Amino acid sequence: MATRPSDPTPPVRAPDEVVGYLLKHAHLVLEERTNAALASEGITTRDLGVMRVIAAGAARSQQEIAAVLGVDRSSMVALLDALEADGVVARRPSDRDRRRNVVELTDAGRETFLRAERASIEVETRLTEPLGADGVQRLRAALRALLAAAGH
Amino acid sequence: MATRPSDPTPPVRAPDEVVGYLLKHAHLVLEERTNAALASEGITTRDLGVMRVIAAGAARSQQEIAAVLGVDRSSMVALLDALEADGVVARRPSDRDRRRNVVELTDAGRETFLRAERASIEVETRLTEPLGADGVQRLRAALRALLAAAGH
DNA sequence: TATTGTTATACTCTATAACTATA
DNA sequence: TATAGTTATAGAGTATAACAATA
Numbered sequence: 001m002a003t004r005p006s007d008p009t010p011p012v013r014a015p016d017e018v019v020g021y022l023l024k025h026a027h028l029v030l031e032e033r034t035n036a037a038l039a040s041e042g043i044t045t046r047d048l049g050v051m052r053v054i055a056a057g058a059a060r061s062q063q064e065i066a067a068v069l070g071v072d073r074s075s076m077v078a079l080l081d082a083l084e085a086d087g088v089v090a091r092r093p094s095d096r097d098r099r100r101n102v103v104e105l106t107d108a109g110r111e112t113f114l115r116a117e118r119a120s121i122e123v124e125t126r127l128t129e130p131l132g133a134d135g136v137q138r139l140r141a142a143l144r145a146l147l148a149a150a151g152h
Numbered sequence: 153m154a155t156r157p158s159d160p161t162p163p164v165r166a167p168d169e170v171v172g173y174l175l176k177h178a179h180l181v182l183e184e185r186t187n188a189a190l191a192s193e194g195i196t197t198r199d200l201g202v203m204r205v206i207a208a209g210a211a212r213s214q215q216e217i218a219a220v221l222g223v224d225r226s227s228m229v230a231l232l233d234a235l236e237a238d239g240v241v242a243r244r245p246s247d248r249d250r251r252r253n254v255v256e257l258t259d260a261g262r263e264t265f266l267r268a269e270r271a272s273i274e275v276e277t278r279l280t281e282p283l284g285a286d287g288v289q290r291l292r293a294a295l296r297a298l299l300a301a302a303g304h
Numbered sequence: 305t306a307t308t309g310t311t312a313t314a315c316t317c318t319a320t321a322a323c324t325a326t327a
Numbered sequence: 328t329a330t331a332g333t334t335a336t337a338g339a340g341t342a343t344a345a346c347a348a349t350a
Contacts, residue, residue, distance in 0.1 A: 143174035
């Protein structure tokens with residue numbers, strides 16, 4: 001297996017040459033810092049993700065929100081329970097299909113979202129500062145291309 | 153940034169404009185495909201990560217391996233138990249400090265590692281194909297810079 | 305019959321604290 | 328006293344399957 005081009009011996013890669021390692025650790029540090037920045041709002045990075053999908057109008061029912069975030073609909077229930085208990089989102093049965101819940105931000109939720117999104121952007125900007133504005137855009141484009149190649 | 157510089161209303165970002173969202177989903181799809189490619193070797197993406205740290209000589213004791221991978225030393229125990237039961241790694245007490253375990257790949261483990269790393273590289277290459285070889289290198293550089301900015 | 309939200313449940317991954325053996 | 332590995336345990340986060348209400 002060492003000599004044939006069709007079956008090469010791979011080099012031993014250092015962990016930080018591996019894209020998966022880099023993606024995982026970059027995500028972990030960004031999430032950790034965002035959580036710290038959102039602590040005063042009483043929400044987590046994941047909560048902000050849910051609120052952002054709602055605020056962006058990218059989804060309306062619980063199942064649609066879950067699909068955008070890539071989690072199961074059953075996992076969305078507890079997440080929305082907590083946000084509803086905090087008074088930042090509201091659920092109401094859809095007029096057109098009463099099986100579905102229309103999920104919306106409350107007035108307080110919109111304010112919380114704007115403050116939290118501002119803090120989140122600040123963390124993201126600070127952490128990606130060494131890349132420059134162009135670099136961040138290229139990073140986003142590369143990750144989107146990777147996801148598109150995977151059919152996402 | 154719409155009116156007052158010190159207290160701007162953030163735009164409502166689409167989820168796929170958010171770096172954290174892109175990092176998380178890119179990592180998930182890469183891990184999922186790597187797991188599928190490694191299934192025939194009987195190891196997971198995480199197992200390969202551990203074996204890579206050992207193979208690269210980036211760490212020798214269990215605690216050092218755990219530190220490189222960013223997990224607790226107690227989490228490393230079960231991980232190594234499974235790999236040792238599979239016969240791909242071996243633990244022996246260090247001669248110089250008998251509290252520490254020197255962790256090494258067995259002969260079979262080295263072969264498993266080479267096959268698995270080859271499969272892992274193939275998955276990574278296929279998924280990052282639309283970026284081109286330069287694009288992948290720029291992606292790695294950007295993620296390393298981000299981690300370096302965070303002190304990692 | 306199929307679908308939405310829900311519940312009960314279990315599984316994976318992880319960390320914390322306490323233990324042991326060594327230093 | 329401090330450290331490496333281990334164990335017991337608990338907390339997130341997740342999914343699967345079954346149920347009620349509705350389509």
